[in-house]
Amino acid sequence: AVFAAYYFLKIPLISMTTTEKRQVLPTNVRPTHYNLTLLPDLKEFTFNGTEVINLNINENTKVIILHANDVKVKSAKIVSLNLKTSYSHEAVDISHDEQKQTATLTFPHDLPAGSTAALHLVFAGYLNDKMVGFYRSSYKDELNQTKYMATTQFEATEARRAFPCWDEPAIKATFDITLVVPSDLVALSNMNVISERQLPNDKKEVKFATTPIMSTYLVAFIVGDLAYVEKSTTGAQNGGKPVLVRVYATKGQENNGLFALNVAADVLEYFAGVFGIPYPLPKCDMVAIPDFEAGAMENWGLITYRTAAILFNPKDSDAKFKQRIAYTVSHELAHQWFGNLVTMDWWDHLWLNEGFATWVGYLAVVKVFPEWDYWTQFVTDGLQRGLQLDALRSSHPIEVPVNDPSEIHQIFDAISYYKGASVIRMLSNYLGEDVFLAGVRRYLKRHEYGNASTGDLWKALAEESGIDVEEFMSVWTRVVGYPVLNVTESDPNTLCISQSRFLSSGIVGSDEDTTVWWVPLGIDLGSNVQSDVRNAVLSKKEEILKLPHRADDFYQINARKTGVFRVNYPPERLAKLGQAVKKNLLETSDRVGLVADAGALALSGHGKTSGMLSLIKEFEDEEKYIVWMEINSRMADLLTAWFEQPEHVYQGLHAFRRHLVSKLVRKLGWEYSDSDDFLTTMLRTLVIRTAGKSGDPDVVNEALRRFKLFTSGDESAFHPNIRGAVYEIVLTYGGEEEFDFILDAYKNAKTADQKIVTLNALGLVQQENLIQKFLHFAISDEVKNQDIIYAFAGLQANRKSRRQLWNFVKQNWELIHERYSRSLVLFGNVIKYSIDLFASEEDIRDIENFFKDKDTKEFARPLKQSLENIRVNAAWLSRDKEDVENWLKNNGY
Ligand code: BES
Ligand code: ZN
Numbered sequence: 001a002v003f004a005a006y007y008f009l010k011i012p013l014i015s016m017t018t019t020e021k022r023q024v025l026p027t028n029v030r031p032t033h034y035n036l037t038l039l040p041d042l043k044e045f046t047f048n049g050t051e052v053i054n055l056n057i058n059e060n061t062k063v064i065i066l067h068a069n070d071v072k073v074k075s076a077k078i079v080s081l082n083l084k085t086s087y088s089h090e091a092v093d094i095s096h097d098e099q100k101q102t103a104t105l106t107f108p109h110d111l112p113a114g115s116t117a118a119l120h121l122v123f124a125g126y127l128n129d130k131m132v133g134f135y136r137s138s139y140k141d142e143l144n145q146t147k148y149m150a151t152t153q154f155e156a157t158e159a160r161r162a163f164p165c166w167d168e169p170a171i172k173a174t175f176d177i178t179l180v181v182p183s184d185l186v187a188l189s190n191m192n193v194i195s196e197r198q199l200p201n202d203k204k205e206v207k208f209a210t211t212p213i214m215s216t217y218l219v220a221f222i223v224g225d226l227a228y229v230e231k232s233t234t235g236a237q238n239g240g241k242p243v244l245v246r247v248y249a250t251k252g253q254e255n256n257g258l259f260a261l262n263v264a265a266d267v268l269e270y271f272a273g274v275f276g277i278p279y280p281l282p283k284c285d286m287v288a289i290p291d292f293e294a295g296a297m298e299n300w301g302l303i304t305y306r307t308a309a310i311l312f313n314p315k316d317s318d319a320k321f322k323q324r325i326a327y328t329v330s331h332e333l334a335h336q337w338f339g340n341l342v343t344m345d346w347w348d349h350l351w352l353n354e355g356f357a358t359w360v361g362y363l364a365v366v367k368v369f370p371e372w373d374y375w376t377q378f379v380t381d382g383l384q385r386g387l388q389l390d391a392l393r394s395s396h397p398i399e400v401p402v403n404d405p406s407e408i409h410q411i412f413d414a415i416s417y418y419k420g421a422s423v424i425r426m427l428s429n430y431l432g433e434d435v436f437l438a439g440v441r442r443y444l445k446r447h448e449y450g451n452a453s454t455g456d457l458w459k460a461l462a463e464e465s466g467i468d469v470e471e472f473m474s475v476w477t478r479v480v481g482y483p484v485l486n487v488t489e490s491d492p493n494t495l496c497i498s499q500s501r502f503l504s505s506g507i508v509g510s511d512e513d514t515t516v517w518w519v520p521l522g523i524d525l526g527s528n529v530q531s532d533v534r535n536a537v538l539s540k541k542e543e544i545l546k547l548p549h550r551a552d553d554f555y556q557i558n559a560r561k562t563g564v565f566r567v568n569y570p571p572e573r574l575a576k577l578g579q580a581v582k583k584n585l586l587e588t589s590d591r592v593g594l595v596a597d598a599g600a601l602a603l604s605g606h607g608k609t610s611g612m613l614s615l616i617k618e619f620e621d622e623e624k625y626i627v628w629m630e631i632n633s634r635m636a637d638l639l640t641a642w643f644e645q646p647e648h649v650y651q652g653l654h655a656f657r658r659h660l661v662s663k664l665v666r667k668l669g670w671e672y673s674d675s676d677d678f679l680t681t682m683l684r685t686l687v688i689r690t691a692g693k694s695g696d697p698d699v700v701n702e703a704l705r706r707f708k709l710f711t712s713g714d715e716s717a718f719h720p721n722i723r724g725a726v727y728e729i730v731l732t733y734g735g736e737e738e739f740d741f742i743l744d745a746y747k748n749a750k751t752a753d754q755k756i757v758t759l760n761a762l763g764l765v766q767q768e769n770l771i772q773k774f775l776h777f778a779i780s781d782e783v784k785n786q787d788i789i790y791a792f793a794g795l796q797a798n799r800k801s802r803r804q805l806w807n808f809v810k811q812n813w814e815l816i817h818e819r820y821s822r823s824l825v826l827f828g829n830v831i832k833y834s835i836d837l838f839a840s841e842e843d844i845r846d847i848e849n850f851f852k853d854k855d856t857k858e859f860a861r862p863l864k865q866s867l868e869n870i871r872v873n874a875a876w877l878s879r880d881k882e883d884v885e886n887w888l889k890n891n892g893y
Helices: 002-009 016-021 254-275 320-335 347-368 374-390 405-409 414-431 433-447 454-465 469-478 571-582 588-604 609-617 625-641 647-668 678-693 697-711 720-733 736-747 752-762 768-778 785-797 802-811 813-820 824-835 841-851 857-890
Strands: 029-041 046-057 061-067 072-080 088-090 093-097 102-111 116-126 133-140 146-153 174-182 186-189 193-199 203-208 221-224 226-232 244-250 283-289 302-306 342-344 450-452 483-491 494-501 542-546 566-568
Touching (some): 072 093, 072 102, 146 283, 174 221, 186 203, 226 254, 283 320, 347 454, 414 469, 433 450, 454 469, 571 609, 625 647, 625 678, 625 857, 678 697, 720 736, 720 752, 768 785, 768 802, 802 813, 813 824
Parallel strands (some): 283 302, 342 450
Antiparallel strands (some): 029 046, 093 102, 226 244
16 A cells, blocks of 8 residues: 555556456457347246347457356357348357356357447346346235236346346447237336237237447346336426336336335436436336345336335335435436446446445435435435445455456445445535536536546546546545544644544554545534635645634534544543534534544544443434434444343443433324424434333333234224334334234235335344244245345344344355345345344354355455454454443443
8 A cells, every 4th residue: 555645646446457357258249239039938937039239340250259147049140241241150159158157159250350240149048036137026916816027137247147248337239129028918128119019829029119329237128017107207407308207016006106206207307407418218117126136226217126115105104215215216317327328337436326326316315305304314324334334444445346246246335335425425515516516417428328437537527626636536436444533632723633544443553554535624613703724625644723713612523524534532622512512503414423423433442432422421402313313323333232241231221222312202202293394203213213122111111002902903003104113112022922913914014115114123023932933934935035134134133133143044054045145235235134243253253164164255245344343343342341331330320
């Protein structure tokens, strides 16, 4: 890391030679157009396909290599498209390389360089149930019959499972897609239908319009018994051209798509304006898929979603899911420009797609739902997630070399999404949002229908702003980590600020602390002091900062928490900020940030956990939901690491927690009213859950009372918003009867969000035999593979089942591996949720020992990160065990 101290010297991407290790296809030929026909068989779960691919022949060659994975090329023929050099050759050899995921076609004669040719392929594959490639998804229809649909998930490298292709993001082409399907089903693809023709045997042939030039990972097609709701955008921002938006779901579910539909129509219009380019397709379909690995996927013109990320039932759904849906829709619509129209060159620039879509997704939600205070929510659920992962030695730079499919999928993580979005937010705040967005428009226009990399974005932003953006941003995207600012005061107006890398495992060694970040300080001096110091940037290792005279001596750093760093104040200053909280002098986002930094610094040992607890104590009168989210998550981290501490300590922490929310829970009560604002609704749910799980007797009794009514048939005994909280409380204090009832409730859940909430709550079951029963249930066919993570997350959070869960995973490894490992992103989470929350060196040894003789390539990153999290927790615990015990004693808990 020698270069890092001189960040202005343009930091190279680790090493330029790493591109040589990329698993990419030879450049001898390149496709320009695919004419693709697929015939899925929803009874046999197979498909047949034919393809005519137009190629540019760049070099004289007999051999064509293209991607194919689990699809078998049965015949290949190449036909000249040049009139002068006409030829037609059957391949003399077709071979498949499973490991490289390629097919190699060998022809008898050279194809001449400079010519164009059409490659005719016939192939066949299997509609798998692993949620990747071209796959089947099952559901119960309105008559409770099991039905199947076929759908696709191609990002990052799975298009090659559906049809042989050049499956790299920079190899763009146009597509003509034809589907041959049962006459009574709906067939969808990226583009609109241009013709439909009846065929014998109750089949029809559906042809779609030619796509714009695009990457393979964004191609999609779906066949199923679907119904829709629809709405047109106004078109006002879209060059006057309305776009037809539809939400599709399995028949009978479509009306639950109305909320997402309305959001989408607003956001699509908004983005056309923000990005300055009309949405280029004639329609935008969004489809709820019963089995879906990720949350949603931005296929151009045919966006796919997990059902819980798009369907909302105003009567039966939990309000929390509204936010998730609105954000998911916004995020995926953002990709229609950022990702689909302009695509990253290669996956090491994945953050351009995901970090940007995350940032602009928040921007759109703020626009459509200003009352949600969504940027402040970003500080707790976005910024903190990025900072948390990036505080590990096993983190990675935002721009990271990735060479093969197993490496690529592992960077769909909090760095690409949340550190990426946080860095963009910091930059946008520095340049001004208007200038920033103008730069984005310039970037999109320049690269539309093409590919770009991080440097291209910086270049456009520099042109727009007149500032050399790359000079100070490369350190943020090319170097791992971020700084903590250590502040000392020689007098209240003279600050000495130094920066060093922040690691959750504590103080860094000098050889890992050579980076100098560019840090816009965000100095806040209170509202009536004007001073240039507000714009100060720290660009050295250490600097003295003079503040102007202020009557009250108030200041804080990183106002509104737009910067990507932590601040370590002197203890007296932290105490003063605590008083400012009490006097309600800080903005919501600053209160969130204060708690977050105190929590992170306690974990790392920069501060004491007693200091964090004392600060949190100042929040007794706090009434903002978003601040409570942060307090709750820091207290949960503490309880997690302390899970095997003596009972009086563990219960003392719960008593403190109970005390914190006791006023609010009484004030807010149990009834939800339509006139409540959204954040009050969310706050009520949060405090009931927290008070109940921490053992507030009134809340526990009320939960038990209402549950009793519920079990005797009173569906209105509690609001859907607190279904999860009530289940969790009841399971924490109940036994087999409650467990069985809630298990049944899971099986009969009416909405997708109810299923998730219930499955997650079931993880709180306390009795060993019931935990065992639930573990077996969780990996049975009763739970969709996509939902295993909710069960595991619940079981892991529960201190009674945390060890049982990991033992179960070890004992059933083969089965679990077979069941989930082909869904690469999902499987990384399965591993993480099995081990992430332990807090001892023995556990680390046990886990390492278990994986010693196993191939961990596909989940190496999450495994390493989990192990480091455990190490961090273990160190925290041994450092502050007594500190916490003393604090509890001294404060009467
Ligand atoms: N492009 C991703 C989908 C994806 C994720 C594909 C992982 C392959 C691997 C999509 O835009 C996305 O980011 N989805 C998120 C939800 C979103 C609201 C943050 C997801 O699936 O978690
Ligand atoms: Zn995304």
